[in-house]
Every structure is written in structure tokens, then in C-alpha cells.
Amino acid sequence: MFGFSLLTLLAAYGGTALVFFGIDFLWLTVLGIGFYRAAIGDLLLEQPNLLPAALFYLFYVAGLVGFAILPALNAGSWLWALLAGVALGLLAYGTYDMTNLSTLKGWSLQISVIDMAWGGFLSGVSALAGYWLAKLTT
Template identity: 60%
Template sequence: MEFLVAYIGTAIVFFGLDFVWLSKASGFYKREIGPLLLPKPNLTAAGVFYLFYIAGIVYFAVMPALNGGGWHTALLSGAVLGFIAYGTYEMTNLSTLKGWSLRMCLVDIVWGTALTGVASVGGFWITRAVA
């Protein structure tokens, strides 16, 4: 039950923040990688990413924080996970795709690090309040 509450809480925070970011930063993405973007996002692929990534956040950051680590454990573990995940994706794209900019890479790594850290803390607090 605790994992489910943590999953839902983390997902709410993650989706909410990512929605705001993607809405506000859409012009940035179009400028940086416009020719590579699909006319419409592949929602199935995005959904699969979100399902698995949220589970990873809960497993690697939220649950250890709930099991005695505290909110700072959620923040640090989430930020490290975000840095590794987004960094891996971005550096792979930078090294293999024509037109992937260094600016895009750096902005997205910072965003993924912050987003995952904050979503981890949010998931931790929500779970503490509900479960």
C-alpha cells in the first residue's frame, strides 16, 4: 500500500511539473531540435517512459527516504537518479544524433536532475501524509 501511495504521489508531482515545463519550454525545444521533433508526441512511448521512470524514482529515492532517510535522502537520491537518467539520454543523443545541441543537452540534464529530485521529495511528503 505504501509503495502505491508513493507511486501515485510522485507521479502527480512529476507530471504536474513536467507538464508546466514542457508547456513553457516548447519554444526552446523547437529552436534547439525542431527538425527532429514529431508533429505530435508519441503518447504511448511517453506513457511507458513515465510508468517505468516513476517506479524507479519511488524504488531508488522515495522508499529509502520513507525507510528512515528523510526528505533530504529523497532529494539527493532523486537528483542523482535524474542526473544519471537524463544525462545518459542526453549524452547519448549528443554523441549520435546530427543536430542535437550542447545547449539542449545541458538544459535537459539540469531539468531532469531538478525534476526528479523535487518529485522525489513531493512523493515522500505525500506518502508521509497519506499512508
């Protein structure tokens, strides 16, 4: 893909996944859980359903690699990786949040704004990490 070695692709995916999973786990279990419980507690499961979560993470990280990191490597620009990651995060999380805002009782604009900001930040930082790790292999 784009003339990259398998090692570069694996580094991009692995680096992105490690940072994305690690930071999001911290957000969902420590930093943001109180906010979500207070805002949408009635909608939350006692225990998350891990299979759909795992599938989201696997596919979303692949999206970050394909839409942010590989084009950034082609351009030789860490800033491209960061900005494209932020843009993809805002788009993906925004799709989820705006759909919820338009269809769910009790879903507020505040939840959407915070969640979208989180998605942009998390995706940008993760794409940047994946870019730098992949860059080490080129």
C-alpha cells in the same frame, strides 16, 4: 517491499506521478517548448507519440519510488529523497542526452545541459513530493 504498506506505496507512487506529470507537462507544453523547437525543431514530431511517453512516465516514476523514496522513508530523511531524486534524474536524463550528443547531428551541449538540469530538478522535486505524501501514511 521494505515492509511498507500498500497505502504507503500507492501514496509514494501517486504523489510522485502527479507532481512529475504535472510539472513536466507544463515544461514541455509552455515553458520549454520554444527552446526545444528552436534547438531541435527538425527532430520533433508534429504530435508526440503518447504510448512510449506514457510507458516512460510509468516506469520512471516507479524508479523514483524504488531508488529514492523508499530508501528515504527507511532512513527517515526527506533530504535523501531529494538528493537521490536529483541524482537519478541527472543519471537518466544524462544517459539520454549524452547518447544524443554522441549520435545525432544538431544535438548540442547546450540542449544536453539544460535537459539534464531539468531532469535533475524535476526528479528531485517529484521524489520529495512522493516522500512527503507517503510519510503521511506511516
